Amino acid sequence: MTGTLYVVATPIGNLEDITYRAVRVLQEVDLIAVEDTRHSRKLLEHYGVKTGLVSYHEHNEQERAAQLLEKLQAGQSLALISDAGTPCIADPGYRLVSHCRQAGINVVAVPGASALVAALSIAGLPTDSFRFVGFLPAKSHGRRQFLEQLKDELQTVAFYEGPHRLQACLQDVADICGAGRKISVARELTKRHEELFSGTVAEAAEYYAAGKVKGELVLLLGPAEKKKPQGTVKEELARLHAETDLNWKQIVKQVARDFGLSGSEVYRQSLELRGKD
Ligand code: SAM
Numbered sequence: 001m002t003g004t005l006y007v008v009a010t011p012i013g014n015l016e017d018i019t020y021r022a023v024r025v026l027q028e029v030d031l032i033a034v035e036d037t038r039h040s041r042k043l044l045e046h047y048g049v050k051t052g053l054v055s056y057h058e059h060n061e062q063e064r065a066a067q068l069l070e071k072l073q074a075g076q077s078l079a080l081i082s083d084a085g086t087p088c089i090a091d092p093g094y095r096l097v098s099h100c101r102q103a104g105i106n107v108v109a110v111p112g113a114s115a116l117v118a119a120l121s122i123a124g125l126p127t128d129s130f131r132f133v134g135f136l137p138a139k140s141h142g143r144r145q146f147l148e149q150l151k152d153e154l155q156t157v158a159f160y161e162g163p164h165r166l167q168a169c170l171q172d173v174a175d176i177c178g179a180g181r182k183i184s185v186a187r188e189l190t191k192r193h194e195e196l197f198s199g200t201v202a203e204a205a206e207y208y209a210a211g212k213v214k215g216e217l218v219l220l221l222g223p224a225e226k227k228k229p230q231g232t233v234k235e236e237l238a239r240l241h242a243e244t245d246l247n248w249k250q251i252v253k254q255v256a257r258d259f260g261l262s263g264s265e266v267y268r269q270s271l272e273l274r275g276k277d
Helices: 020-028 037-046 061-073 094-102 115-123 140-150 163-177 201-209 233-243 248-259 263-273
Strands: 004-008 031-034 052-055 078-080 106-110 130-135 156-161 182-187 195-200 217-221
Touching: 004 020, 004 061, 004 094, 020 106, 031 037, 031 061, 037 052, 052 061, 061 078, 061 094, 094 106, 115 156, 115 182, 115 195, 115 217, 130 140, 140 163, 156 163, 163 182, 163 201, 163 217, 182 201, 195 201, 233 248, 233 263, 248 263
Parallel strands: 004 078, 004 106, 031 052, 031 078, 130 156
Antiparallel strands: 156 217, 182 195, 182 217
């Protein structure tokens, strides 16, 4: 019998944000893989968890994943936690989970807090679909290049950022994505100094300009405004036909969406364009 790997979420600040199941699993497993043994020992003591710890972080991930896999194959059950929130979300864990899956080891999620989801749930920006890009590049040149790829994104874009980089980051976002774009900055979620700023990028830059920003941050950039297509419906139909691999059905659907017209109206114009009745 092989063991099970439990991927367990821990709080992102408020220690009450852990599930009954997470505490039980952490007590019952043979070993807990943690990013930082000192940090996690303190956290686990708070819940009366005395299970042994083994370090698993970005610098030993590769070799440790192989060792942990051996333990699982020998029948031991393991839990994986990170310093805060959900493992594998901008945190180590993916390699171990991937090795386990390939080896046919049972991997079970014990879900809970994640800064990303907590921020999205309270910001009031569209969440029906969103794009999460982890941490932005630390240096301005790389960050600006990265933002170029995000500036026309039609979904909310979520990312993590360090407090000392916030002002420079907001300046780059204003330059590349526009000062009038909506943004939310979620700071110190679930903690004493929790704060959510929502406004335009220019307003956020002004708000955070004075003084040192402290604490942990999630930034949510509102969707870009959809660009209105240039020219007439027939010109756009002809352009998409010439420049893309889309078939006529797909072209009609896209043009109808972009121009805010009914599919039947755009279909009629496509027939005229193609010289068909
Ligand atoms: N796996 C974690 C999760 O699910 O939330 C995220 C890990 S990532 C290494 C840590 C980053 O998450 C921090 O630098 C910060 O950007 C964000 N973060 C973590 N806790 C937060 C909090 N309480 N409030 C706001 N952002 C937080």
